[in-house]
Amino acid sequence: MSRTATQGDPSVFYARDVHQLNLVLGKFLRRSGADTVLLVDEAGHLTARQGETSPASEDTITALVAGTYAASRAMAQMLGSEEFSSLVRCGTDRKIMILRAGDHALLAVAFTSQVAVSLLRTYALEAIRKVCAVFERRLRGPRDSEEQIQGQRFDSEIDSALSDVFG
Amino acid sequence: MARTLQTPETFAFPLIARGKAFGAITLYLGKGYPFEEADVRGLQAIGNVLFAANNRGEAFGAAEAAVPVTSEKLRAYQETLEKVGKILDELLFLTDARAVLLLDSQGDFISKRGEESMYSSNDFATVVASGFAASRRLAGFYGSQQTHTVLHEGDRDNVFVIEVAERALLAVIFRDHGAPALILRWTASAAGRLARHYQSLTEARVL
Numbered sequence: 001m002s003r004t005a006t007q008g009d010p011s012v013f014y015a016r017d018v019h020q021l022n023l024v025l026g027k028f029l030r031r032s033g034a035d036t037v038l039l040v041d042e043a044g045h046l047t048a049r050q051g052e053t054s055p056a057s058e059d060t061i062t063a064l065v066a067g068t069y070a071a072s073r074a075m076a077q078m079l080g081s082e083e084f085s086s087l088v089r090c091g092t093d094r095k096i097m098i099l100r101a102g103d104h105a106l107l108a109v110a111f112t113s114q115v116a117v118s119l120l121r122t123y124a125l126e127a128i129r130k131v132c133a134v135f136e137r138r139l140r141g142p143r144d145s146e147e148q149i150q151g152q153r154f155d156s157e158i159d160s161a162l163s164d165v166f167g
Numbered sequence: 168m169a170r171t172l173q174t175p176e177t178f179a180f181p182l183i184a185r186g187k188a189f190g191a192i193t194l195y196l197g198k199g200y201p202f203e204e205a206d207v208r209g210l211q212a213i214g215n216v217l218f219a220a221n222n223r224g225e226a227f228g229a230a231e232a233a234v235p236v237t238s239e240k241l242r243a244y245q246e247t248l249e250k251v252g253k254i255l256d257e258l259l260f261l262t263d264a265r266a267v268l269l270l271d272s273q274g275d276f277i278s279k280r281g282e283e284s285m286y287s288s289n290d291f292a293t294v295v296a297s298g299f300a301a302s303r304r305l306a307g308f309y310g311s312q313q314t315h316t317v318l319h320e321g322d323r324d325n326v327f328v329i330e331v332a333e334r335a336l337l338a339v340i341f342r343d344h345g346a347p348a349l350i351l352r353w354t355a356s357a358a359g360r361l362a363r364h365y366q367s368l369t370e371a372r373v374l
Contacts, residue, residue, distance in 0.1 A: 082322055088316075
């Protein structure tokens with residue numbers, strides 16, 4: 001479980017959700033040939049990632065992804081568009097594509113020039129559809145007993161850690 | 168004149184600049200006119216304007232260290248703006264874009280061509296510049312020290328942004344196009360030509 005657990009809170013992800021998201025992103029990475037894929041919420045928090053390790057602090061990368069996309073979205077609103085995506089070309093050999101994934105998340109993909117943009121976009125849209133399905137299930141479905149147990153174990157571990165520190 | 172106006176008082180004020188008299192102003196004052204300090208300052212201002220007009224725009228009393236805005240510099244500035252405008256006009260024609268914007272890195276307009284609408288607003292320019300600044304940092308983390316570009320693709324309109332000499336941004340707003348790759352190439356070419364005017368653009372900002 002990541003972050004504070006509140007049923008229906010879009011910023012809360014359970015172990016099963018994160019596992020499913022990682023499976024979707026991993027499959028996307030293998031099929032598309034991209035180097036790295038990040039699933040980031042609109043505030044710039046990392047939800048899931050697959051592929052190469054980020055060249056800098058992950059928080060910085062995800063914050064910049066969110067910033068780039070926020071500017072794109074503002075442009076889209078001014079131009080009267082609903083959907084918008086960004087393609088950043090870094091010099092001649094690397095590119096970063098940022099797409100909206102549902103209402104509250106972004107998918108950022110780093111890839112080399114050997115990967116065809118149109119093909120990558122097709123795979124990315126398919127991955128986004130699956131990511132959105134995971135989000136919907138997470139918001140709708142009841143938590144299973146295994147996750148509740150994980151939550152209780154986490155709470156007890158935190159309690160014991162605090163006891164060790166403060167006595 | 169004094170007889171015609173039937174004024175009892177007449178004052179002649181010399182106009183002096185840089186130690187030399189270059190003229191005089193004669194005042195015919197009405198009866199009982201209270202001549203005050205404010206009148207003296209007003210006369211000095213009139214004298215400054217006359218001196219500047221007589222000396223091709225050179226500011227009266229300007230400090231020696233200040234850069235004079237000479238007519239030559241203004242002419243160079245005008246020529247640069249015309250060259251920049253021509254490049255933007257060509258790009259607008261080639262790409263059939265809705266608008267072409269040349270901004271500085273803070274999002275202030277240097278020049279613009281095309282439709283006067285939301286894209287020609289200051290808000291839009293600011294958003295373009297801020298988005299580009301974030302993506303520049305992002306590109307830097309992925310090892311790119313070269314010029315980078317950003318293509319924002321929407322339902323109807325697309326915005327392509329490219330750096331010009333690391334100080335300015337060239338943005339092209341275009342609708343669905345049969346060959347978007349051509350638009351990107353033409354824009355990159357225009358950015359290269361604009362970069363050659365980089366020095367002049369910088370001076371233009373100073374002016």
